[in-house]
Amino acid sequence: xxxxxxxxxxxxxxxxxxxxxxxxxxxxxxxxxxxxxxxxxxxxxxxxxxxxxxxxxxxxxxxxxxxxxxxxxxxxxxxxxxxxxxxxxxxxxxxxxxxxxxxxxxxxxxxxxxxxxxxxxxxxxxxxxxxxxxxxxxxxxxxxxxxxxxxxxxxxxxxxxxxxxxxxxxxxxxxxxxxxxxxxxxxxxxxxxxxxxxxxxxxxxxxxxxxxxxxxxxxxxxxxxxxxxxxxxxxxxxxxxxxxxxxxxxxxxxxxxxxxxxxxxxxxxxxxxxxxxxxxxxxxxxxxxxxxxxxxxxxxxxxxxxxxxxxxxxxxxxxxxxxxxxxxxxxxxxxxxxxxx
Numbered sequence: 001x002x003x004x005x006x007x008x009x010x011x012x013x014x015x016x017x018x019x020x021x022x023x024x025x026x027x028x029x030x031x032x033x034x035x036x037x038x039x040x041x042x043x044x045x046x047x048x049x050x051x052x053x054x055x056x057x058x059x060x061x062x063x064x065x066x067x068x069x070x071x072x073x074x075x076x077x078x079x080x081x082x083x084x085x086x087x088x089x090x091x092x093x094x095x096x097x098x099x100x101x102x103x104x105x106x107x108x109x110x111x112x113x114x115x116x117x118x119x120x121x122x123x124x125x126x127x128x129x130x131x132x133x134x135x136x137x138x139x140x141x142x143x144x145x146x147x148x149x150x151x152x153x154x155x156x157x158x159x160x161x162x163x164x165x166x167x168x169x170x171x172x173x174x175x176x177x178x179x180x181x182x183x184x185x186x187x188x189x190x191x192x193x194x195x196x197x198x199x200x201x202x203x204x205x206x207x208x209x210x211x212x213x214x215x216x217x218x219x220x221x222x223x224x225x226x227x228x229x230x231x232x233x234x235x236x237x238x239x240x241x242x243x244x245x246x247x248x249x250x251x252x253x254x255x256x257x258x259x260x261x262x263x264x265x266x267x268x269x270x271x272x273x274x275x276x277x278x279x280x281x282x283x284x285x286x287x288x289x290x291x292x293x294x295x296x297x298x299x300x301x302x303x304x305x306x307x308x309x310x311x312x313x314x315x316x317x318x319x320x321x322x323x324x325x326x327x328x329x330x331x332x333x334x335x336x337x338x339x340x341x
Contacts (some may be wrong), residue, residue, distance in 0.1 A: 016163050029160035031167065035109050037152045042128050044208035045297045046145070046152060050108035050131070052077055057130035059108060061152055063143075063188050064204025064294060065134040070122035073130035074101055079290060081120050097121065108133070123187070132206065135186035138307070145205060145305045147297070148319040157310045165308050166315035174256035178312045188307055190314050192293065194265075195220050198213040199292055201255075203307065203314065207296030209266050210324050211245070216292040217267040222248040232266060242267045253323070255295075256316070260323050270294075298325040 016029040039046040039061070046061045055077055074081055081099040099120040106113045118131075143164065144153040157165065166173035179189040179200055189204040194212070197220065212222075222229065224246050232245040245268040253260045302323045306315040 016160065016165065016167055027161040029165075029217060030158040031142075031160065031165065032156040032158060034156055034192070035111055036128075037109050037154075039147065039150050039152050041147065041150070041297075041301070045129075045206055046147060046300075047128060048108060048133075048152070050106065051080075052106055052131070053104050058128040059131045059133050059204055060129045061138075062132045062204070062206030063118065063135045063138055064202055064206050065132050066119070066136045066186065067132060067134040068119040068121050069101060069103075069131050071099070071120055072122065072130065074120055077130070078191040079103070084119060094100050106131075135188065139309055142310055143307045145300045145303075145307070147301045148304060148321075157308070161311065164193045164315070165306055165311065165313075166304075166317065168304060168318050169315070169316075173315045173317045175313050175315045176256045176307075178307075178314055186312070190295070192295070193252070194293070195251045195253075201293035201295040203299075203305075204294040204296050205300055207294040209268065209298045210296040211294050212265050212267040213271065213292045213300075214269040215269055217248065220250075222265075222267060235268075243270060250324075258316075261325050265324050299323055301325075 013262065016031060037048045039048050041047070042058070048059045048061060050057050050059045057073065057077070069079070071081075073079075079101045081101050084098045084100040100117055101120050103116040103118055104114065106116050138154075142155040142157055144151075144155065146153065155165075164173065164175075166175070176190045179191065181187045181189050189200050190203060192199060192201045194216075217223065224231075224249060229246050229248040232247045234242040234244050245266050247264050247266055250263050250265045251261065253263060253265075302319060302321045303316045305320050308315060
């Protein structure tokens with residue numbers, strides 16, 4: 001495949017048969033396991049224990065962000081920060097000042113990296129979260145979110161172009177194509193339908209709960225004054241400001257061959273404090289740097305999901321429990337993209 005993880009360390013392999021008979025005769029797919037991380041669902045998202053310069057840290061696995069260290073963590077760890085001219089970071093709650101720091105050694109499981117320059121952002125502490133490991137890292141590999149079994153696994157596929165990679169799914173798996181993304185940073189964009197209306201969602205493992213942008217919710221007839229809608233409090237992310245959230249009824253949500261009927265979803269004016277972020281004009285429904293729907297960790301907790309970057313596909317199986325959990329804490333610290341001015 002020609003892709004190599006910057007923290008690369010292969011520890012095992014699965015061999016899968018290709019779905020195409022011609023391809024099967026020529027070769028067999030090998031899904032080389034790079035890492036198998038036990039995760040804890042602190043604050044509703046996937047957290048992995050790691051270390052910076054020998055000091056323990058909590059790492060949030062966040063496909064909706066680029067990698068960065070929270071400013072509060074650099075203070076605790078005694079890391080020196082420098083100016084990072086020409087970069088900006090936006091998230092729920094507005095803009096966050098961007099700096100940089102040099103990490104002598106970062107270790108997560110059996111993977112390690114030395115002399116790593118990492119962006120620094122975040123205007124508030126995030127509890128046990130010190131570092132956000134983002135899609136710029138995960139995009140180099142195939143990543144399996146098995147949150148129902150408290151695990152995240154990384155794979156390097158070889159000769160797997162025509163193979164269904166959901167190796168655990170003996171009864172078959174749902175799948176959708178990952179759409180091209182032309183905005184800043186790295187994002188996993190997949191097609192979904194809300195109330196029968198097609199739009200695109202960002203798979204955002206760093207969002208505590210799935211959340212819909214208020215402007216798109218209004219187009220679906222879901223507003224703060226709509227019957228059945230209730231106020232859900234305030235929340236924030238990288239920026240220093242807060243966003244009000246509501247919970248509203250949703251007739252249906254569809255992804256691939258799976259449909260959830262008569263559910264509810266959180267919504268709010270996600271990008272009200274980041275209005276100067278450019279939006280990709282050819283992507284509908286505010287998808288671009290400011291997405292319409294964050295498909296969050298609640299979706300991942302109800303599914304086993306393989307993000308096959310190598311094939312530009314998302315595989316998933318329903319594992320049980322509610323797909324959306326709108327009564328959880330508001331999403332935070334996600335959609336952070338240090339990007340050139």
